[in-house]
């Protein structure tokens with residue numbers, strides 16, 4: 001199973017922590033062992049510096065040089081490194097002699113024991129240039145470094161092992177609630193929620209997952225309701241068409257044929273309006289957005305009024321500003337909004353419908369007023385829901401699909417606009433739609 005692949009977190013964190021500890025401690029061991037060497041050399045220099053000073057003073061005064069301690073050699077050489085004090089040749093290479101002549105110290109680690117030399121050039125009373133050198137053996141220099149390094153490396157290994165154990169145990173215990181959470185997730189039944197674990201990070205994760213489950217359940221509920229409603233709405237016209245057709249086939253009656261066909265045509269129209277509405281909503285739910293362009297609301301309003309005017313129906317009066325009023329949307333969306341609002345208003349109005357287009361600041365507004373019975377306060381929040389009807393008029397005497405206002409709300413909101421319902425000054429319903437003004 002793909003989810004079980006990958007290295008366990010505890011092992012990965014332990015490996016990283018151990019490797020880092022090991023690298024740092026071994027680095028420290030190396031630095032420390034070098035520091036021990038420098039300390040030994042430093043203490044040798046502290047002894048050699050005054051001895052060199054005394055020897056230089058003795059050579060300058062023409063006195064014999066004396067060694068301050070049995071470990072310290074004090075030698076007088078000529079400038080090429082040959083002894084002039086009758087002693088044996090000191091263990092110094094020509095390169096060491098050059099370095100000492102330049103006043104620099106020499107550390108001879110190749111000797112046993114390693115030796116430290118300081119030197120400088122002095123002038124004898126006869127004017128001869130002499131190289132005065134003082135040296136001492138660094139007994140224990142190499143072994144001190146070696147022993148220190150060995151023990152420090154052992155200490156580093158022990159510390160790394162302790163860090164590995166502690167990290168492993170800490171990570172395992174920190175991950176225990178994660179394992180519990182995972183087990184709770186896999187056992188979770190419908191409608192159940194995760195228990196909130198103690199650690200804050202996991203508590204917020206479990207909370208976020210519960211919120212996600214809430215949202216998923218709500219969406220599933222909405223979808224279930226919508227599918228049920230859609231099936232119900234589709235069933236009525238289909239059943240009606242079927243019954244009419246079956247009756248016409250069983251009892252052919254030329255006198256009734258025209259009437260039956262007219263009713264079948266009407267139901268088919270409703271069916272096709274329903275299917276169109278459902279398709280538009282499904283496309284919108286899937287995130288499909290038709291290409292938008294600048295649309296002049298004033299022109300669209302006048303056209304919609306002409307389209308929706310029914311013979312002997314209420315008059316549609318249009319008010320719009322003298323200048324164009326541009327909004328950014330697909331022309332079909334604007335037509336859908338205006339047609340749905342106007343058709344509803346015409347359906348419910350007694351005598352008059354007023355369609356007003358306004359530009360208010362940076363928004364363009366369409367207001368549709370009618371003088372019908374209006375929409376009671378308690379229904380206003382729900383009329384934009386899919387398939388909601390105020391009188392729950394399933395017999396559909398109004399001929400509507402129950403999707404008109406849901407479509408209006410959908411196409412307006414996805415362009416950043418808003419739609420509201422209230423009461424018109426004539427006592428009927430007032431629908432207001434606002435969009436942001438498009439700059440053309």
Ligand code: ADP
Nearest residue numbers: 344345348374389390400401402403404405429
């Ligand atoms: P329908 O296609 O059934 O008209 P809508 O979504 O367009 O569906 O409208 C939902 C409900 O809102 C309608 O069934 C009706 O009860 C109510 N309604 C819409 N417009 C008006 C209006 N102008 N006056 C009174 N009621 C309205």
